Amino acid sequence: MPDYNFYDSVYQVARLIPPGRVTSYGAIAAYLGTKGSSRMVGYAMQACGNANPPVPAHRVVNRNGMLSGRHHFETPTRMQELLQKEGVKVKDGKVVEFEKRFWDPASVLF
């Protein structure tokens, strides 16, 4: 059994992401203090289907703004459609104006 505490933390942060915004794995990892373990964040996302309530994993992308995990969704286009539905423009598997759409988990403290 993995440390679900870490997984749950990732899920909670992911759920804090406001609609129309996106964040990066590293940002979440840094927020949790596990900076350097950015891969684990993505790994935790892989198990997001095991989480309750479900996690908006489509709002989590890599630091380049690319939908790296779109292939892990039910359909490769699901992630892109969900983002576009929320007002996030996605082109060629990348978030348009990612820097503007970027949301830092630390913002909740503010």
Added chain:
DNA sequence: ATCCTGACTTGAC
């Protein structure tokens, strides 16, 4: 126990 892989990031060339 070792080796490989993976929804990443950063630093070096």
Added chain:
DNA sequence: GGTCAAGCCAGGA
């Protein structure tokens, strides 16, 4: 300024 390599932790073979 793009490309390569290494570091990172967990899990499966």
